Amino acid sequence: MAKLDARRLPGFLKDPGATRAALLFGEDAGLVRERADALQEAVAPGNDPFRVAELPRDVAAKPGALAGEAAALALTGGRRVVRVRDATDALAPGLREALDGPGEALIVIEAGELPARSKLRQLAEASPGAAAIPCYRERGAELAATIAALLKAEGVSAEPAAIDWLAGRLGEDRGMLRRELEKLALYAGPGGRLAEEDVLACMGDGSALELDEALVAATAGDLPTADRALESAMAEGANPVQVIRALLRHVQRLHLASVAGMQALQPPVFFRSKPGFERALRIWRTEALETVLAGLLEAERQSKSGGTGRPVPDAAVARAAFLALARQSAILARR
Numbered sequence: 001m002a003k004l005d006a007r008r009l010p011g012f013l014k015d016p017g018a019t020r021a022a023l024l025f026g027e028d029a030g031l032v033r034e035r036a037d038a039l040q041e042a043v044a045p046g047n048d049p050f051r052v053a054e055l056p057r058d059v060a061a062k063p064g065a066l067a068g069e070a071a072a073l074a075l076t077g078g079r080r081v082v083r084v085r086d087a088t089d090a091l092a093p094g095l096r097e098a099l100d101g102p103g104e105a106l107i108v109i110e111a112g113e114l115p116a117r118s119k120l121r122q123l124a125e126a127s128p129g130a131a132a133i134p135c136y137r138e139r140g141a142e143l144a145a146t147i148a149a150l151l152k153a154e155g156v157s158a159e160p161a162a163i164d165w166l167a168g169r170l171g172e173d174r175g176m177l178r179r180e181l182e183k184l185a186l187y188a189g190p191g192g193r194l195a196e197e198d199v200l201a202c203m204g205d206g207s208a209l210e211l212d213e214a215l216v217a218a219t220a221g222d223l224p225t226a227d228r229a230l231e232s233a234m235a236e237g238a239n240p241v242q243v244i245r246a247l248l249r250h251v252q253r254l255h256l257a258s259v260a261g262m263q264a265l266q267p268p269v270f271f272r273s274k275p276g277f278e279r280a281l282r283i284w285r286t287e288a289l290e291t292v293l294a295g296l297l298e299a300e301r302q303s304k305s306g307g308t309g310r311p312v313p314d315a316a317v318a319r320a321a322f323l324a325l326a327r328q329s330a331i332l333a334r335r
Contacts, residue, residue, distance in 0.1 A: 003125050003132045012131065013038040019131050020070070020099055021107035023087075023124035025114045026135035030175025035133060036108050040081045043106045050076045052083070057091060060084045066094040071103035080105040087111040092119040099129050140266050143167045150178065151194070154185035158194040165199055165270055169212065196271075211238050215250040216276035218326035221283055221333030226326040230319065240318035247322060248296040254280055255289040283332045292325060 004012055013035060016022060022039055024032045044051035051074045060066045069082045084091060087109045098107060114121040124132040138146055144167040151158055158166075170177050180203065187202045188194050214229035234243070253265055258281055262269060269277045 003134065009133065012133075014042055016042060016106060016131070018129075019106065020103075020129035021095060021109065021124065021127070022131045022133060023109045023111065023120065024133045024135055025111040025121060027113050028135050028137045028174055029112065030173040030177070031135040031137075032110050032112075034174050034178075035135060036083065036110050039106065039108050040083065043079050044081045048074075048076065048078075050074050051078050051080045053080065054083045054085070057084055057086050057088065060087075061090045061094050063094070064097070066091070066107065067098040067101040067103070070098040070105045070107055071101055072105070081108055082106070083108045083110070085110045087120060089119040092123050095120065095130075096123055099123075099127055137173075140167070143170075147177070147181065150181050151185065154181065155190045156185045156188045156192050156194060158184075158199075159196060161196040162194045162199045164266075164268060165196055168270065169203075210236055211243065211246055212270065212273060214322070215246060216273045216280070218247075218322060219250065219254060219280035219284065219329050220276040221279070221326075221329040221331075222276070223323075223326045223330045227323065230322055234315060234319075240315050243318040243322060244296065247325065248293070251289060251292050251296060251325075254284060255286065255293060257281055258284065258286045258289060279333075280329070283329060288332075292328075296321070 012019075016039055022036075024035050026032060040047070040052060053069055053072075055066065055069060060069075066082070066084070072080065074080045082105050084107070088111070091109065095107070095109070109120075109124075111120065116122075121132060124130040137143075144163050147163050147166050147170070148158065166180075170180055184194060184199065184202055185192075188198065210229050210233035214226050214233055217223075217226035217229055230243070238246075253269075254277070256264055257277075262277070262281075
C-alpha cells in the first residue's frame with residue numbers, strides 16, 4: 001500500500017480493510033497516538049481486552065513474537081489489533097515475519113521520526129500488506145482547519161480571528177492541541193461561539209501569550225521587555241525547544257513580510273502585536289533576516305540531533321540565542 005497521502009487517510013482510519021500492518025511515525029507524538037487509537041477503534045471498538053493486545057517493543061522484536069500474536073484468534077470472535085509503541089528499526093525483522101505469516105490481526109506500530117533510510121519505514125512503504133502513515137505537525141491553513149473541526153466536534157464554533165490566533169500558537173503536538181481546545185469548549189459552553197477576546201480571556205495568561213510578547217519585543221529592539229517576557233514565559237512552562245522553534249517561526253514570518261508584505265502572512269499578525277511587528281520590519285533588512293534564519297535553523301537541527309551531547313538545548317542555550325537576537329535588534333534600532 002506504501003505511504004498514504006492526505007486524501008486517502010481519513011477513509012483509511014475509519015476502515016483499514018485487509019491491511020495487515022500500519023506504521024505511524026513522525027514528529028507529532030500526539031497525532032501518532034490519535035491516529036493509532038482511531039485504527040484500533042475502527043477494527044476492535046470498545047477496547048475489548050480479548051481483541052486488543054499490546055506488546056512492549058523489546059518483546060515484539062524477538063523472533064516469532066509479533067508473528068505469533070498477529071496469527072492468534074480472539075476468544076470472543078472478531079478481528080484483533082496488536083499494538084507496539086515507541087518502535088525502532090529493531091522491529092523490522094519481526095514485522096517482516098508477521099507480514100509473511102498467517103493471521104488477520106491489524107498490527108498498529110507507533111514510532112517517532114524515521115528517516116527515509118529507516119528499515120522499518122522502508123518495509124512498511126514497500127509491502128502491499130502494510131501502510132506507512134507520516135504524522136507531521138500541521139501549520140497555517142491546514143492547522144486552522146483542524147482547529148475549527150475539533151471545536152465543531154466539541155459543539156463550539158469560533159470566529160476566524162480566534163482560529164487564526166490559536167493556529168499561530170498551538171499545534172506543536174496534537175495531544176496538547178486537543179487539551180487546550182477542550183478547555184476552550186468548556187469555557188464557551190455547548191453551542192457557544194468563541195471570539196478573539198474569549199480566547200485571550202481563557203488562554204492569555206499562559207506561556208504562549210508571554211512568549212509571543214517576548215518574540216515581538218526581541219525583534220523590535222525592546223531588550224528589557226523581551227528579557228522580562230521571556231522569563232515570564234519560561235516560568236509559565238515554555239520549554240527551551242519551544243522557545244527556539246517559536247523564535248524561528250517568528251523570524252520566518254518577518255522574512256516573508258519583508259519580501260511580500262504583511263498581507264502575505266497566514267495567520268495574520270495578532271492585532272496587539274502589529275506595532276512591534278511593523279517596527280521590526282523597519283529595523284531589519286531582508287538579507288540580515290536570512291543570516292539570522294540560517295543560525296536558528298542550525299540551532300534547531302542540533303536540538304533535534306542531540307549533537308552537543310544533550311537531547312535538547314537547556315534553558316541557558318535558548319536564553320542566549322534569544323537575547324543575542326534582542327541585543328542585535330536594539331543595536332539596529334539605534335542606527
